[in-house]
Each structure stands twice: as C-alpha cells, then as structure tokens.
C-alpha cells in the first residue's frame with residue numbers, strides 16, 4: 499500500500515527544508531525504490547523538475563507511464579545505448595570528453611541536453627576536479643550538445659559531516675569556475691536525501707531526492723519531518739494450535755517449548771522479505787501487536803507466534819513493514835536486523851507483491 503499523499507508531503511517537506519530555493523529531481527530508479535514507478539511518477543509529475551532513473555530501460559518505462567517530465571539518467575550510459583538515450587531526449591550525465599564527443603555525434607540537428615559530473619569523493623563517476631574546467635570548456639564547444647547542468651555525488655552525507663562539508667565547499671568553487679567556462683549551465687546539484695536534510699544551504703538549484711521522498715530519513719533526527727509512504731502487508735493463510743516440541747520450518751531451528759497458537763503468512767523471501775531475518779528477533783504486526791517470526795523464513799511463507807493475539811483468523815492482514823494500530827515496524831528496523839539499509843529493503847520487494855495506491 500503506497501500513500502501518495504505521503505509522497506507529496508515529503509516532497510513539500512524537502513522543498514521547505516531547502517528554503518524553497520531548489521527544485522527537486524524525484525529519484526525513481528529501481529521501480530521508484532520498490533514503490534512502483536507508474537504510481538509514484540503519476541503522483542509527483544506535476545510537482546518535480548525531473549525524474550532520475552538509473553538507465554535507458556527505466557527511462558523508457560517512465561515514458562510508458564505518459565509523464566512528460568524531463569528524465570535524467572543517473573548512471574553512466576552504455577555505449578550501445580547512447581543513441582537511444584539521445585533519441586528519447588533523456589539527459590545523461592557525462593564523466594569525460596569521450597562520452598561527450600560520442601553524444602555530440604548522436605545528438606542530431608535538434609541537439610540534446612547533458613550534464614557534466616565531477617568526482618569530489620564518491621569514486622564512481624565524474625571527471626577529476628583538476629580537469630573539470632577544461633572538460634567544461636571542451637564539452638561546451640561540441641556541436642549538438644547543450645550542457646545545462648553540473649553535478650557531483652556525496653558518499654557520506656549521513657555519516658561524515660566534516661568530509662561532506664569540505665566536498666560541498668570544493669563543489670561550490672568548481673561550480674563557479676565551470677559555469678564560467680560553460681555559460682549554458684543553469685543548474686548545479688550535489689545533494690541526495692541526506693545531503694538535503696543535513697546541508698540544506700548547499701542546494702543551489704536542484705536536489706536529487708530518493709529515500710526521503712519515500713518518507714524515510716537517512717538520519718533519525720529528521721524522521722519527524724517525513725511520512726513513510728509504504729506499508730507492506732500480507733495475509734494470514736492459516737491459524738494453528740501446536741503442541742510443545744513442535745518444530746517450525748526448514749531445519750527445525752525453532753522448536754516450541756509449550757503449546758502455542760501460530761499463524762502462517764503468505765509472504766517469504768521470494769517476495770523480498772529477507773531470509774537473513776530468520777531467527778533474528780524479527781516481528782510482524784497482527785491485530786496491532788508485534789508477533790515473533792518463528793524458525794526460518796521460507797520462499798513463500800513465514801510462521802509467526804500469535805499466542806498473545808486473540809481472534810486471529812485466516813484472511814487477516816499482517817504488516818511486515820509499516821504501521822498497524824499503535825505499532826510500527828520502520829524500514830530501519832528491518833534493515834538493521836537484516837544488516838542492510840532501507841534502500842535495499844525497499845528495492846528488494848519483488849514484483850509478486852501487488853502495489854496499491856491510496
């Protein structure tokens with residue numbers, strides 16, 4: 499269940515946080531962080547400057563949703579996909595003059611937009627800072643290309659404020675020099691969710707928001723500003739009373755010490771509920787109560803202890819992630835137990851799980 503009102507609330511909260519100065523690129527890669535590309539794109543298309551996707555295929559999927567908002571490709575474009583990116587009018591981000599020359603040839607008579615990237619610390623893409631001005635000058639001179647943006651990416655905005663502040667200061671200086679060398683650049687952008695929350699004063703033109711838009715803060719102190727948009731529900735398939743000594747699930751890693759009432763739920767690791775959560779104190783919500791997951795998570799089913807929850811019946815809703823009554827399982831809780839991050843929990847939710855929008 500995805501609450502589109504929450505998505506819009508989070509967008510407004512980010513705009514407020516950055517003082518209304520910056521526009522927002524809604525990052526919708528990986529099926530909008532598992533929230534469903536079409537539903538999210540349609541909920542936000544009137545209110546964001548751009549959508550950010552990882553690659554050509556995701557951009558084309560977005561076009562199939564009939565949204566006309568500009569599409570920005572966040573990852574390096576494969577050489578054999580450059581022509582299609584140019585033809586679709588997507589905006590690539592270029593890391594070297596070779597890429598720029600290739601797009602210049604493909605841009606055609608109407609030309610195409612592109613941004614330039616500088617690597618200020620992420621180590622993944624972008625020109626080295628010392629070569630940025632020369633790169634901008636050379637790219638600006640290429641026919642067919644309209645260089646409209648200058649970008650960098652932050653590796654530690656939620657973990658290392660000192661490093662990030664230095665990075666942003668460097669980017670700010672480079673940005674001025676690069677825009678001087680390439681006057682067609684009208685937007686500089688560096689901030690992801692954590693960056694926008696922690697360093698809102700460094701959002702000159704555009705922020706690239708993913709996780710926070712979906713209502714999860716990379717840092718706990720900003721969670722109150724946001725509303726989680728996703729609630730992951732499954733249903734009870736069976737309720738059973740078991741005797742003491744009954745093993746549960748593969749490997750019989752859990753054996754009941756006393757008679758219990760258990761519910762079998764219709765979700766498993768093939769839905770994206772991480773198998774690593776087995777035997778790690780994981781809980782689900784049933785009847786507004788936290789119920790322990792028993793034994794190993796299987797492909798399609800998990801068994802939970804409902805001894806303390808009266809009246810549980812087949813067909814009842816269970817919440818794997820999100821709120822039920824007064825209880826809540828935040829994405830961070832699952833992520834910590836699974837030794838990962840909310841980004842991976844969300845993008846792990848498989849297509850078998852139906853997305854519904856309210």
Ligand SMILES: *Cc1c(COP(=O)(O)O)cnc(C)c1O
Pocket residue numbers: 525527572651689690691692706707708709710
């Ligand atoms: C995924 C991505 C983002 C969004 O990051 P969040 O932390 O989810 O806000 C921003 N910029 C780039 C380059 C990305 O790849």
